Amino acid sequence: MASFTNLEIDSAGTNKQLTATATGFTNAVSTAFTISSAMADHLTIQTQPSTTATAGTAFANQPVVRIEDAFGNLCSSDNSTVVSATRNLGTASLQGTSSRTAVNGVVTFTNLSYNKAENLTIDFSTGGLTGATSSNFVVSPAAASTLAVQTQPSSTATAGAAFAQQPVIRIEDQFGNLRSSDNSTVVTASRNAGSGVLQGTTNRTAVNGLVTYTNLSHNVATNITVAFSASGLTGANSDSILVSPAAADHQDFQHESVHHGERRCVRQTASAGPR
Numbered sequence: 001m002a003s004f005t006n007l008e009i010d011s012a013g014t015n016k017q018l019t020a021t022a023t024g025f026t027n028a029v030s031t032a033f034t035i036s037s038a039m040a041d042h043l044t045i046q047t048q049p050s051t052t053a054t055a056g057t058a059f060a061n062q063p064v065v066r067i068e069d070a071f072g073n074l075c076s077s078d079n080s081t082v083v084s085a086t087r088n089l090g091t092a093s094l095q096g097t098s099s100r101t102a103v104n105g106v107v108t109f110t111n112l113s114y115n116k117a118e119n120l121t122i123d124f125s126t127g128g129l130t131g132a133t134s135s136n137f138v139v140s141p142a143a144a145s146t147l148a149v150q151t152q153p154s155s156t157a158t159a160g161a162a163f164a165q166q167p168v169i170r171i172e173d174q175f176g177n178l179r180s181s182d183n184s185t186v187v188t189a190s191r192n193a194g195s196g197v198l199q200g201t202t203n204r205t206a207v208n209g210l211v212t213y214t215n216l217s218h219n220v221a222t223n224i225t226v227a228f229s230a231s232g233l234t235g236a237n238s239d240s241i242l243v244s245p246a247a248a249d250h251q252d253f254q255h256e257s258v259h260h261g262e263r264r265c266v267r268q269t270a271s272a273g274p275r
Contacts, residue, residue: 002020009035010071010073011035011071011073012035012036012037012069012071012073012074013034013035014032014034015032015034016032016033016034016035017029017030017031017032017033018030036077037068037069037071037073037074037075037076037077037105038069038070038071038073039069039070039075040067040068040069040075040078040081040128040129041068041069041070041129041130042068042070042129042130042131042132043065043066043067043068043083043124043125043126043129043130043131043132044065044066044068044072044132045063045064045065045066045124045132045134046064046065046066046106047061047062047063047064048061048063048134048135048137049061049062049063049112049122049134049135049137050137051135051137051138052137052138052139052140053113053114053120053137053138053139053140054139054140054141054142055113055114055115055116055117055139055140055141055142055173055175055177056095056113056115056142056173056174056175057113057142058096058110058111058112058113059112059113062108062109062110062111062112063085063109063112063122063124063134064106064107064108064109065083065106065107065109065124065132066105066106066107067081067083067102067105067106067107067126067129068105074105074106075102075105076104076105077104077105078102078104078105079101079102079103079104080101080102081101081102081107081126081129082099082100082101082102082126083099083100083101083102083107083124083125083126084098084099084124084125084126085098085099085100085109085112085122085123085124086098086122086123086125087114087120087121087122087123088120088121088122088123088133088134089119089120089121089136090114090116090118090119090120090121091116091118092114092115092116092118094112094113094114094122095112095113095114095115096109096110096111096112096113097109097110097111097112098112107124114139115175115177116139116175116177117139117140117141117173117175117177117178118138118139119136119137119138119139120136120137120138120139121133121134121135121136121137122134141172141173141175141177141178141179141180141181142173142174142175142177143173143174144171144172144173144179144182144185144232144233145172145173145174145233145234146172146173146174146233146234146236147169147170147171147172147187147228147229147230147233147234147235147236148169148170148172148176148236149167149168149169149170149228149236149237149238149239150168150169150170150210151165151166151167151168152165152167152238152239153165153166153167153213153216153226153238153239153241154241155239155240155241155242156241156242156243156244157217157218157241157242157243157244158243158244158245158246159217159218159219159220159221159243159244159245159246160199160217160219160246161217161246162200162214162215162216162217163216163217163241166212166213166214166215166216167189167213167216167226167228167238168210168211168212168213169187169210169211169212169213169228169236170209170210170211171185171187171206171209171210171211171230171233172209178209178210179206179209180208180209181208181209182206182208182209183205183206183207183208184205184206185205185206185211185230185233186203186204186205186206186230186231187203187204187205187206187211187228187229187230188202188203188228188229188230189202189203189204189213189216189226189227189228190202190226190227190229191218191224191225191226191227192224192225192226192227192237192238193223193224193225193240194218194220194222194223194224194225194243195220195222195224196218196219196220196222196224197219198216198217198218198224198226199216199217199218199219200213200214200215200216200217201213201214201215201216202216211228218241218243220243221243221244221245222243223240223241223242223243224240224241224243225237225238225239225240225241226238226241
């Protein structure tokens with residue numbers, strides 16, 4: 001009689017059998033038996049999220065997470081463990097239903113998304129078990145939606161002189177992400193508050209999602225704002241700009257004259273210098 005005391009099998013499954021062998025003897029095979037998983041120990045990722053995604057849109061491949069024992073066996077009897085998904089690499093919050101309950105040891109997410117255009121990884125965690133982290137993937141901006149002022153024009157300016165600080169405009173999606181692939185959108189600058197016409201090159205084309213003006217100015221001494229617009233996008237307005245008069249250039253004078261018994265004020269212009 002040969003007695004074994006500490007045999008074990010690490011791989012869970014059904015129809016397991018043991019075979020006993022000895023030189024010169026016919027092998028003996030045990031009846032079939034089942035090995036169940038050990039206690040839950042850690043999480044692993046069965047299905048990674050998509051390697052690329054679009055801001056605000058559910059990932060095409062939603063992650064699937066396994067609950068495993070220390071030997072990598074699926075804890076298929078687990079229908080109660082709640083696994084949470086949170087953003088790891090990145091700067092914003094993960095969107096969608098971020099906590100899901102295991103079904104037969106598997107946790108399936110269905111509507112996760114992310115609104116920030118950047119590189120992202122996702123952590124999966126649950127109390128008492130070692131967590132798992134997804135592979136790195138890239139979230140791209142959504143469709144262009146709006147204009148935003150990245151650099152305001154100077155708060156003060158002189159009539160006829162280019163603003164010391166020229167405006168820079170961002171083309172953004174609805175979540176505020178820069179549309180860095182945009183090299184075709186034309187943005188128009190025009191005077192909004194105030195009076196007079198904005199001077200300079202008022203139509204500029206985006207380069208990597210940014211529209212940079214170089215020579216805008218205004219000839220009327222007044223408070224103005226500048227409006228920025230592009231077809232199909234929500235526009236933007238600058239902060240207020242106080243335009244002061246330029247250097248003295250000429251003189252004006254007024255005198256009164258009598259015409260057919262009426263007193264009338266006549267404005268005349270005299271050039272600077274002796275007459």
